[in-house]
Amino acid sequence: LNIDGNNEISGAAICQADDDKYCLIYNNATNGDGDLEAGSVNSSTLACTAGAAVQFYGSQTADMSICKIDTDKVAAAYSDDGAGDDDGYCVIATLSGLVLTVGTPVEFADATTIAATSIISPDTTHIIIGFEETSQRVDVIAASISGTVPTFGSEVNLADESAATYVQIMAINDTYFMTLWNDGSASITRYSISSLSGNTIAA
Numbered sequence: 001l002n003i004d005g006n007n008e009i010s011g012a013a014i015c016q017a018d019d020d021k022y023c024l025i026y027n028n029a030t031n032g033d034g035d036l037e038a039g040s041v042n043s044s045t046l047a048c049t050a051g052a053a054v055q056f057y058g059s060q061t062a063d064m065s066i067c068k069i070d071t072d073k074v075a076a077a078y079s080d081d082g083a084g085d086d087d088g089y090c091v092i093a094t095l096s097g098l099v100l101t102v103g104t105p106v107e108f109a110d111a112t113t114i115a116a117t118s119i120i121s122p123d124t125t126h127i128i129i130g131f132e133e134t135s136q137r138v139d140v141i142a143a144s145i146s147g148t149v150p151t152f153g154s155e156v157n158l159a160d161e162s163a164a165t166y167v168q169i170m171a172i173n174d175t176y177f178m179t180l181w182n183d184g185s186a187s188i189t190r191y192s193i194s195s196l197s198g199n200t201i202a203a
Contacts, residue, residue, distance in 0.1 A: 015066045023074045025066045034061035038098045051098025069121040077129045079114035086113040092148040103148025122171040130169035142199045153199035158192045
């Protein structure tokens with residue numbers, strides 16, 4: 001399946017949207033746009049059918065991640081690479097068939113250079129984003145979701161490792177989640193268990 005015509009992409013992430021659907025976020029390297037695209041999978045033939053790509057940002061994006069919120073909604077996190085400041089943004093999109101309707105991107109990390117993101121949805125009304133700053137801090141932030149609008153709580157710092165990389169998060173249940181990262185200064189992997197109440201994280 002050719003997901004973007006004859007355009008080259010740079011950076012991508014994918015998630016399940018429903019039993020037979022997926023959503024894809026990628027940077028269109030040809031025109032520099034950030035795009036979202038939905039598709040369906042035929043379980044008998046293993047053939048994919050892609051819907052139309054929808055632009056969510058008119059400049060270069062990087063450090064992308066995406067997750068399912070519900071069968072008709074996804075959330076994506078990315079860094080604003082095109083503006084040259086690499087701030088962290090989140091965008092929510094609703095899905096009807098293979099048609100995506102994209103909300104307005106919301107900044108979650110201001111004046112911060114994002115080097116990686118990982119996003120999860122512990123339930124149908126919240127998201128959590130784990131991210132690495134280029135200063136190699138490990139931070140997490142949560143948002144409550146209403147329609148396509150995320151309302152973020154306060155950013156929580158989990159570690160100030162001198163060489164923290166490869167930040168990943170996973171939901172344990174709708175209250176607790178785990179954050180995992182590589183501590184390059186000590187050549188070990190570290191983790192932290194945090195709890196979520198509304199859009200407030202307790203580490």
